[in-house]
Amino acid sequence: VEGYGLSECSPVLIVNPVSEDRKAGSIGLPLPGTEARVVDPENPTADVAPGEAGELVVRGPQIFGGYYGRPEETEKVFVDGWFRTGDIVAMDEDGFFSVVDRIKELIITGGFNVAPTEVEIALRQHPAIADAAVVGLPSSERGEDVVAAVVLDGDPDFDEAEVREFVKRVLTPYKAPRRFVIVDELPTSMIGKVLRRQVRDQLLADG
Numbered sequence: 502v503e504g505y506g507l508s509e510c511s512p513v514l515i516v517n518p519v520s521e522d523r524k525a526g527s528i529g530l531p532l533p534g535t536e537a538r539v540v541d542p543e544n545p546t547a548d549v550a551p552g553e554a555g556e557l558v559v560r561g562p563q564i565f566g567g568y569y570g571r572p573e574e575t576e577k578v579f580v581d582g583w584f585r586t587g588d589i590v591a592m593d594e595d596g597f598f599s600v601v602d603r604i605k606e607l608i609i610t611g612g613f614n615v616a617p618t619e620v621e622i623a624l625r626q627h628p629a630i631a632d633a634a635v636v637g638l639p640s641s642e643r644g645e646d647v648v649a650a651v652v653l654d655g656d657p658d659f660d661e662a663e664v665r666e667f668v669k670r671v672l673t674p675y676k677a678p679r680r681f682v683i684v685d686e687l688p689t690s691m692i693g694k695v696l697r698r699q700v701r702d703q704l705l706a707d708g
Contacts, residue, residue: 503528505600507586509578511563514586515598527597528590535561538583539592542604542614545580554601554616557590558583589616606697608637609644615676617697623671624649624678627664629656634687635678636701649678650700652686659683682707 502519505528506512515537517529531537539555541547549555564584567575578585589601602616609615617635624633631654637645653659661681668677688699 505529505598509565509584510559510561511565514559514561514563517597524593524595524597527593527599529598530596531559531598532561532563535559535563537592537598539590539598542589542607545583545585552591552593554589554591556604557586557588557598559586560584606636608635608647610637610640610647611643611675613673613675615647619672620647620649620668620676620678621695623668623676624651624664626671627667629654629659629664631655632687632695634695634697634700636697636704638680638701638704646679647676648680648682648704650682650684650687650704652684 502517502523503525504513504516506514513532514535515528515531517523517525517527523529537557537559539549539553540558541549542556545556545558558580560583567579587604589604589607590598591601592598602618606617607614608617615637617637620635621633624630624635630651632652634650636648636650638648640646651659659681664681665677682704688696690696
């Protein structure tokens with residue numbers, strides 16, 4: 502079954518039930534004695550509305566006391582006794598959590614937060630796209646632009662405007678990529694996870 506944790510949390514926090522109640526694709530429910538909330542990343546004392554994405558904060562007996570000899574780093578990750586995981590999650594009506602993205606990979610465009618994963622999922626639904634990696638690149642007007650590196654699904658005819666409209670039908674319009682870059686393949690880790698940082702660095706280098 503799926504589970505979720507961090508080294509700072511000994512390491513498990515949330516696990517899917519070993520029963521018919523489990524929800525495949527989610528990370529499950531907090532373990533007994535573990536409390537979890539979804540908060541505004543910009544204001545971690547404020548909870549987001551039910552169903553909305555936000556930063557996961559937790560507390561419980563398995564949470565560490567702090568980084569040894571690093572009081573400043575420790576202070577950054579605790580808010581009123583709650584540990585900031587740095588992960589963006591959403592909680593459904595049954596209390597099951599799903600991971601959306603890492604805070605460090607969020608794209609801030611025009612004052613709005615965009616989670617790369619949800620844009621990538623939308624892009625992969627388009628028949629012309631086999632795979633995609635979405636990153637934020639510097640913009641003088643919006644802070645960052647949403648840019649997608651895409652691997653085509655064998656069709657050389659790629660209509661950027663049509664794909665952008667396709668994404669807008671699935672997601673809020675500001676989340677649609679402003680630019681597309683066609684690549685032969687995407688860099689991945691040993692477990693097959695796309696390495697967005699490498700994608701971003703390469704796009705910056707290519708201008």
